[in-house]
Amino acid sequence: MQGTPITTKASFPTTSTAAAARAKQTGDDIWRNRTDKINAELFALTYGSLVATLVKDYEDYAEVNTQLDKMGYNIGVRLIEEFLAKSSLPKCGTFVETADVISKIGFKMFLGITPTITNWSADTKEFSIIIDENPLSEFVELPDDALLPPPASTGGSAATGLWYSNILCGVLRGALEMVLLQVDVFFVSDVLRHDDATEIRVRLVRILDEDVPASDE
Amino acid sequence: MLHSLYIINKAGGLIYLKNYTDGIATLSSNEYLVLAGTFHSIHVITSKLSPVPGSSGIEVLEADLFKMFCIQTPTGTKFLLVTDPLQSNVDAIMRKIYETYADYVMKNPFYTPEMPIRADLFDLNLNKIVKQINS
Numbered sequence: 001m002q003g004t005p006i007t008t009k010a011s012f013p014t015t016s017t018a019a020a021a022r023a024k025q026t027g028d029d030i031w032r033n034r035t036d037k038i039n040a041e042l043f044a045l046t047y048g049s050l051v052a053t054l055v056k057d058y059e060d061y062a063e064v065n066t067q068l069d070k071m072g073y074n075i076g077v078r079l080i081e082e083f084l085a086k087s088s089l090p091k092c093g094t095f096v097e098t099a100d101v102i103s104k105i106g107f108k109m110f111l112g113i114t115p116t117i118t119n120w121s122a123d124t125k126e127f128s129i130i131i132d133e134n135p136l137s138e139f140v141e142l143p144d145d146a147l148l149p150p151p152a153s154t155g156g157s158a159a160t161g162l163w164y165s166n167i168l169c170g171v172l173r174g175a176l177e178m179v180l181l182q183v184d185v186f187f188v189s190d191v192l193r194h195d196d197a198t199e200i201r202v203r204l205v206r207i208l209d210e211d212v213p214a215s216d217e
Numbered sequence: 218m219l220h221s222l223y224i225i226n227k228a229g230g231l232i233y234l235k236n237y238t239d240g241i242a243t244l245s246s247n248e249y250l251v252l253a254g255t256f257h258s259i260h261v262i263t264s265k266l267s268p269v270p271g272s273s274g275i276e277v278l279e280a281d282l283f284k285m286f287c288i289q290t291p292t293g294t295k296f297l298l299v300t301d302p303l304q305s306n307v308d309a310i311m312r313k314i315y316e317t318y319a320d321y322v323m324k325n326p327f328y329t330p331e332m333p334i335r336a337d338l339f340d341l342n343l344n345k346i347v348k349q350i351n352s
Contacts, residue, residue, distance in 0.1 A: 081292060082320070085290075
């Protein structure tokens with residue numbers, strides 16, 4: 001990598017074109033032939049009522065975000081097996097490759113979309129996922145108070161409002177942890193909140209130790 | 218011919234065991250647990266012994282009257298399949314078993330990951346796979 005600040009697309013690391021094409025092929029193939037589909041509206045409405053119920057129960061958007069993330073985590077640790085069983089992929093060599101696989105195979109397989117991977121940090125430990133078309137939020141309009149940080153309740157910077165699709169962060173976190181990548185995943189912006197794009201940030205914290213010591217309880 | 222299937226979690230605990238053929242020697246449940254733990258350790262040792270960095274652990278164990286195949290998924294779960302020495306196409310069978318596991322074990326919301334597997338649907342669908350091969 002050149003020492004230039006990351007401003008142009010050309011300086012983002014990418015996997016080799018052959019590998020990228022192969023990932024896309026695999027993702028498309030699994031989506032077309034080996035995935036059971038359900039009605040998108042049923043899916044969107046189910047998720048919608050889930051979030052609405054949480055909002056009603058907790059009456060606190062920050063807490064709802066946390067709960068969604070937790071649910072997502074529990075889904076992620078299970079879903080990863082499905083992902084691996086269906087794709088039979090070898091281990092990823094680099095985090096760049098991992099990002100490529102997440103977008104072209106992971107998102108494709110479960111949501112039928114291929115989000116864009118971009119905004120790599122210079123050390124390739126952080127990237128952004130830009131979701132153009134989010135099947136979770138097709139019919140959603142957030143209430144006004146969900147857009148704004150709650151006034152003075154959390155002392156400023158931690159206040160967030162509602163991240164409607166926060167479950168995705170949990171899923172990614174759970175799934176990646178099972179393949180020994182500890183990551184932080186969070187929403188940066190969401191078109192539901194009148195931002196320009198829906199962006200999820202993924203940051204690699206560390207690669208977990210592979211040899212878990214056999215039962216040290 | 219498939220003799221038995223073992224599933225070992227990432228800590229070396231035996232979470233599933235099924236014998237499929239009559240007349241093979243069986244052990245006490247405690248011995249099975251020890252066997253699974255021991256195999257888990259051997260698996261770690263074999264990958265450490267590898268002269269090539271980043272190698273997997275033991276994948277096949279061959280004896281005159283049986284073969285034992287092991288795959289470790291990237292999440293650390295191990296599937297062990299004991300077959301007779303002439304069994305072919307084990308990779309494809311393993312894949313089917315793994316997919317069945319992903320479907321009927323991991324997707325069952327009441328299954329706790331890493332715990333022993335008690336799921337009738339899983340048994341049922343495995344039996345289907347085994348029957349095709351053993352009959």
